[in-house]
Amino acid sequence: MTINTSRRSFLKGAGAAVAVLAVGIDPKGALAASTSEAGTAITPFVKIYADGTVAAVIKHFEGGQGTSTGLSTLIAEELNMELGDITFEMAPADAAVYNNLFFGALQGTGGSTAMANSFMQYRTAGAAARDVLLQAAAKDWGVGPSELTLSNGVISGAGQEGHIGEFIATAAQIEVPAEPVLKAPEDWTQIGNTQKARRDSHDKINGEGIYGMDIQLDGQMVVAIKRIPQYGATVASFDDSAAKDVTGFIMAKALPNGAGVVAYAENTWAAFQARDAIEVEWDLSKAETRSSDEIKQQLLAAVNTDPQWQASETTLDATTAALEGAAQVVEREFFLPMLAHATMEPLSATIAATEDGGVIMYDGAQGPTINHATMHQILGIPMDKIEVKTLYAGGFFGRRFNAGADYIVETTLAFSMTDQTRPVKLVWSREDDLSGGWYRPAYAHKVRMGLDDAGKIVGWDHRVAGQSIAKDGPFEAFYVKDGVDISSVEGTAENPYAIPGMHIGLTDAAPATTVNYWRSVGHSHNAYVMETMMDVAAAAAGQDPVSFRLAHLPGDTADQKRKAGVLKLAAEKAGFGKPLPDGHFHGVAVHKSFGTYCAQICEISIDEDDYVQIAKYTAAVDCGVAVNPDVVKAQVEGAIGFGVGHIMRAQITLDGGVVEQQNFPDYEPLRMRDIKAIEVHIVKTNEAPSGIGEPGTPRRAQHSRTQSQPPGVIW
Amino acid sequence: MTIKLKINGAERSVEAEPGTPLLWVIRDELKLTGTKFGCGVASCGACTVHVDGEPTRSCQTYIEDVEGAEVSTIEAIGDDKIGAAVQQAWKELDVVQCGYCQSGQIMSAVGLLKETPKPTLEEIDDYMDGNACRCATYQRIRAGIQRAAEIVEG
């Protein structure tokens, strides 16, 4: 059943009194139902409108990873309706209710946690809604609830039938069961359904979807910022006389934190032109002046000396002893460059005064409570008068959530320097984005692996050096344990391979830029290095890369079984070991991250000129229950492209501390022709859902030819 | 200066400084925000519109050069038979992820299918080369174009 009634026209006609049933969490943290929409009584996960429209209230923003579809599926399942019939709304900022269960008191999306967090929470809310609706109908009809069923928005039984919107007033009076009974997995029709019914598809194919960049408020000023050219610089003085010639220029002001000069204008084009016309004198006395080559040499030197931190239970001494007893030792060094997120939508957010003396911010908000707190701190406005309207985000890959809340602070500061009567919209250009990023830091690795006569790994000494993302920032307590920034070494010591004597040493490098989480974070470099080393070792042991890996996944633990499972599946589907056309090669990689196991077999072709193309990726993924298998596939397809695009060509480099890349021609994205085909296979399992936005990214599954090549070779 | 143009079938006159990219007139003056800004230097395709039927990067098209031209954007592409087919195919295959590049992808795909109703994979890769997708939805875009070709053929 599709309900096409326009909600707005209904609301006008019906009056506001009993227009919507909201099922969610009350101020005491208990499940509750209410007819108040303002969120005073409860803050909902699901809303039922009087016309029968059902809306899932999405607490994890939609940046392409499919949360609007995934969380809606959970509600639709418990309400016995089709995914295609449910709508969604983005949740407001309210950390008490919409916090990420993995992040404590913070409402935010990251670490591929959206489904793992929401799987029980949203199903429970959906089941509670079903329960109160059935009880309400039973009460209205004077029958027992067990006589009634709910299906596709219609409650029927005991000779009666009515659509759910008719019962919302009664339902709001009914006490919500604390632990409603969830549907059994064997009764699922939506969870695990391979349908293609993305909830955000419609908005995104006809230009209707509103992103941060699209906000057009009456009277808004658009601002662009001339930012510091390098890390540690500040504004000394500026001259805006040339900007005054730009039609539409309003004024220029230095940010109070010294991070740049804001050009205020009537529209975006004028803001960009005025910004470019402003001359700034920078104070470079504390600025970074190193170039990438220097940083690279320093990092490589760091992995060749004793590490600063021990990031494994195994000590360096123990591993050194194991390597001494090995039949052979292989070793390689690696350097992995800085990377930018380069989301397709350059950053943008808008802030405006509201009638009650508060403010509202429009943003594709990855962490709405960070927006909330930032505005509260800078503007001194009470929290309850601050709203955050979460919009679609044009990609994030981690960029929109960082220790400095950079663009959110900028938007708020720019607004604070005005009389606050006009909305202020901040717009970043692509040049701003690439040269003013919060980058994946550069890392050096050095690995020494010892093998016994049978080709078994007997020791693994792995050194990592790079700038810590978490240290000295607000997430330090979360990420740093005993001096080790977990995000620098994740994926190494705790990986499922049966590797005895694995020592992980970490050395922090001096900051070179602002740095941040980047899709798959530490796994992005650690898995790359580890999987390359598995190839190097396989070659040294005279084994093929799949058998060698499987030999180190004997199935002693569930972890090993699942990792071996995806590898076997990918190898089988790719026809690994079977003859390939001339000039074609298979590369192999498998890794666990964010609770998810992903194996990839990459078939590449190399022509006489050594031109490399990716003919096909065959991936297998085990992410627990795949709530939306097609979204899972899309995420793996996209993550593979994102990961390999960076390995193939994109990197951020510094010259005298200044980022050299300005726009896409200098940071060439993956293009359509780069990968000819991707096939994704999903392991069927009843395990709880784990992450899917990131696990396809890390690893190298390019080409086993690299086995024999020296360090520094990317392919 | 005042410029007259026909946008999605309607005559409009807009005030803009010479040298203003068509993109910013479309977004900030006409408030048609479906056309996206991705790079400003004609290297991502997010801003693709049709000018007199030709897919054009609006970020590198000056407003004075389109005086009197017919401009169509994503908001109206569904009125076109091929445009509607591409949108339908995109929906059938759930092509979008973040969606930010997709207006431009769709406008380019329509341009391709107008020129070449049954493109080969190689022709698709060639034609779509300038449309970047940071979410890497490429293989669904490719499949979407092939599916749209089928839909148009009926």
Ligand code: FES
């Ligand atoms: S914005 Fe025009 S091509 Fe990128």
Ligand code: FES
């Ligand atoms: S769908 Fe996100 S950039 Fe293409």
